[in-house]
Amino acid sequence: MAVASSAYKKALEGDRQPKEVLVKIERVTKKFDETVAVDDVSLTINKGEIFALLGGSGSGKSTLLRMLAGFERPTEGRIFLDGEDITDLPPYERPINMMFQSYALFPHMSVADNIAFGLKQDKMPKEQIEARVAEMLKLVQMSQYAKRKPHQLSGGQRQRVALARSLAKSPKLLLLDEPMGALDKKLRSQMQLELVEIIERVGVTCVMVTHDQEEAMTMAQRIAIMHLGWIAQIGSPIDIYETPTSRLVCEFIGNVNLFDGQVIEDAEGHALIESPDLERGIYVGHGVTTSVQDKSITYAIRPEKLLVTTERPTGEHNWSRGTVHDIAYLGGHSVFHVKLPSGKIVQSFVANAERRGARPTWDDQVFVWWEDDSGVALRS
Amino acid sequence: MNISRSISRRLPRGRHVVIGVPFIWLFLFFLLPFVIVLKISFAEADVAIPPYTEIYAWANNQLSVVLNLGNYIFLSEDDLYLAAYLGSLQMAFFSTLLCLLLGYPMAYAIARADKEMQTVFLLLIMMPTWTAILIRVYAWMGILSNNGLLNGLLQGLGLIDEPLQILNTNVAVYIGVVYSYLPFMVLPLYANLVKHDQSLLEAAADLGSSTFNSFWKITVPLSKNGIIAGCMLVFIPVVGEFVIPELLGGPETLMIGKVLWQEFFNNRDWPVASALAVVMLAILIIPIILFNRNQAKEMEGRA
Numbered sequence: 001m002a003v004a005s006s007a008y009k010k011a012l013e014g015d016r017q018p019k020e021v022l023v024k025i026e027r028v029t030k031k032f033d034e035t036v037a038v039d040d041v042s043l044t045i046n047k048g049e050i051f052a053l054l055g056g057s058g059s060g061k062s063t064l065l066r067m068l069a070g071f072e073r074p075t076e077g078r079i080f081l082d083g084e085d086i087t088d089l090p091p092y093e094r095p096i097n098m099m100f101q102s103y104a105l106f107p108h109m110s111v112a113d114n115i116a117f118g119l120k121q122d123k124m125p126k127e128q129i130e131a132r133v134a135e136m137l138k139l140v141q142m143s144q145y146a147k148r149k150p151h152q153l154s155g156g157q158r159q160r161v162a163l164a165r166s167l168a169k170s171p172k173l174l175l176l177d178e179p180m181g182a183l184d185k186k187l188r189s190q191m192q193l194e195l196v197e198i199i200e201r202v203g204v205t206c207v208m209v210t211h212d213q214e215e216a217m218t219m220a221q222r223i224a225i226m227h228l229g230w231i232a233q234i235g236s237p238i239d240i241y242e243t244p245t246s247r248l249v250c251e252f253i254g255n256v257n258l259f260d261g262q263v264i265e266d267a268e269g270h271a272l273i274e275s276p277d278l279e280r281g282i283y284v285g286h287g288v289t290t291s292v293q294d295k296s297i298t299y300a301i302r303p304e305k306l307l308v309t310t311e312r313p314t315g316e317h318n319w320s321r322g323t324v325h326d327i328a329y330l331g332g333h334s335v336f337h338v339k340l341p342s343g344k345i346v347q348s349f350v351a352n353a354e355r356r357g358a359r360p361t362w363d364d365q366v367f368v369w370w371e372d373d374s375g376v377a378l379r380s
Numbered sequence: 381m382n383i384s385r386s387i388s389r390r391l392p393r394g395r396h397v398v399i400g401v402p403f404i405w406l407f408l409f410f411l412l413p414f415v416i417v418l419k420i421s422f423a424e425a426d427v428a429i430p431p432y433t434e435i436y437a438w439a440n441n442q443l444s445v446v447l448n449l450g451n452y453i454f455l456s457e458d459d460l461y462l463a464a465y466l467g468s469l470q471m472a473f474f475s476t477l478l479c480l481l482l483g484y485p486m487a488y489a490i491a492r493a494d495k496e497m498q499t500v501f502l503l504l505i506m507m508p509t510w511t512a513i514l515i516r517v518y519a520w521m522g523i524l525s526n527n528g529l530l531n532g533l534l535q536g537l538g539l540i541d542e543p544l545q546i547l548n549t550n551v552a553v554y555i556g557v558v559y560s561y562l563p564f565m566v567l568p569l570y571a572n573l574v575k576h577d578q579s580l581l582e583a584a585a586d587l588g589s590s591t592f593n594s595f596w597k598i599t600v601p602l603s604k605n606g607i608i609a610g611c612m613l614v615f616i617p618v619v620g621e622f623v624i625p626e627l628l629g630g631p632e633t634l635m636i637g638k639v640l641w642q643e644f645f646n647n648r649d650w651p652v653a654s655a656l657a658v659v660m661l662a663i664l665i666i667p668i669i670l671f672n673r674n675q676a677k678e679m680e681g682r683a
Binding site: 069070071090091092093096097098100102104105106107108117118121122165166169 | 577579580582583584585586587588589590593597598601602604
């Protein structure tokens with residue numbers, strides 16, 4: 001867990017350290033026939049960071065990764081690595097290595113030969129290759145399996161070998177394609193932390209592609225949310241979760257309650273939103289940028305920040321009556337589905353802090369409330 | 381209950397029938413004839429019907445079995461037979477090599493083509509085999525003869541003045557054999573190559589390997605079983621090939637199939653012909669065993 005918290009810490013401190021750009025993707029578009037897989041994407045990846053491309057299937061994340069690896073040529077735009085234009089370089093001339101989703105280990109070669117493959121292409125002397133392979137095997141704790149063939153290994157072991165193989169050539173950039181895709185759930189969380197630890201120990205810059213938000217948030221320092229070929233938002237896991245800039249990002253990452261409404265009061269230090277779903281106004285503890293013509297806005301609030309109580313809140317704003325519509329008990333917390341008088345159902349996470357405390361149950365009259373700065377006002 | 385169960389256990393069931401049918405087939409039409417051939421090879425030629433002596437006799441309450449090894453000794457004494465075996469093996473070896481060199485790129489191209497085109501290409505490969513081999517070999521006679529299509533074309537283009545003597549030479553036999561057996565090389569190679577995981581080649585490229593290098597280091601080793609299967613399917617039948625050398629070959633073409641035919645039909649020496657066949661089988665059994673061992677090893681590896 002120390003690793004995860006260090007990644008978390010780094011994300012928090014990110015801005016303080018001087019950043020050096022390693023990869024620069026400049027207005028890259030990729031079309032397959034007439035389908036646009038990647039649509040005018042620009043982004044930079046800093047040296048030493050783990051960067052995640054997160055999105056559903058068809059979001060273009062894999063195509064973007066394959067363009068970094070050199071398996072696909074951008075239809076338009078340029079890709080720079082360390083200032084050098086690599087857009088037209090074939091994969092075998094790029095100092096970039098990839099760990100494939102299927103691992104793509106060569107089935108006819110032993111573990112050691114798999115790791116040595118890339119080094120042999122560089123015509124490295126034999127003793128140096130052996131030393132490097134031994135070093136890599138040690139790094140991923142697979143030394144005793146050097147002579148095995150891939151089919152004699154478990155899923156987790158194969159992944160370690162695949163990682164060792166992609167790190168053997170000390171690439172400037174490491175690409176991970178759905179790194180946990182082939183592992184079962186329990187092994188996943190363990191390997192996520194292990195992978196981050198190894199990557200950080202080696203100090204390689206890493207771009208990963210995943211559809212699993214938990215994986216992206218655990219492993220990456222920065223995340224780009226991709227949707228239909230464009231990037232919806234780039235930021236640290238905290239930025240993306242706590243300050244999403246669009247409804248799309250908000251709904252993609254985690255659960256959220258959304259209230260559509262109108263801004264009726266907009267001042268320097270606060271704003272008031274009225275929503276047909278709520279009897280009372282939403283008081284926002286900061287100014288909201290609105291246009292003069294369009295006052296419509298969406299207020300998003302995460303279920304863990306929406307609190308359920310049986311006592312009537314005293315404030316003027318930011319609460320509502322409701323009845324418990326459904327409860328899902330998940331052990332650590334329960335999800336309360338509360339039906340508001342307007343008929344809208346909102347979700348609230350209630351931590352089960354006591355073993356058997358008195359909690360509201362089905363059809364109980366309850367109140368939901370939230371703090372002034374718990375939610376986010378979204379313009380799009 | 382117990383009795384009926386033990387009876388029903390002994391009764392043939394579905395899977396016994398399924399395994400039993402090919403088993404009986406092979407026994408009746410492969411093993412039994414071979415035993416007969418083996419028996420005849422130990423007999424002596426005779427002017428009789430059938431034209432050989434029995435190897436066992438029953439007289440004075442004694443069963444005497446006489447194994448006459450004379451036929452085998454005779455084979456080793458006459459250089460003709462050794463030359464014929466070597467000729468067949470040589471023909472089989474080089475035809476297999478030619479089929480591999482021609483067939484591999486074809487199979488590779490088919491395996492990399494679009495899914496719909498693959499079916500079309502495979503059909504084109506297989507279609508000639510729907511016509512009887514005899515007719516196709518006769519057609520080659522028409523193409524290769526001195527006043528045939530090929531010589532006519534070359535003369536018409538002014539490339540040659542005199543017709544090339546191709547028919548009735550070993551070249552014609554090679555052309556006929558490679559043509560006839562190419563599908564047997566292409567199909568197993570295709571079946572192997574089409575299963576290859578493209579991401580392995582991408583991984584190799586990613587690790588710095590050029591396309592050419594990846595082909596030799598990844599594709600070829602991984603298609604080893606397809607290569608072996610294809611080579612066996614060509615090599616084994618070509619060793620015993622009779623029709624093609626008979627029709628396209630000339631006096632220089634010395635192959636065991638032809639010699640066997642002559643011994644059997646022209647000389648009516650069934651025992652020597654049988655001995656020839658047995659020796660040929662013994663020669664072929666070595667590659668067959670190697671092939672099977674390779675297959676078994678592969679099965680273990682995959683499990």
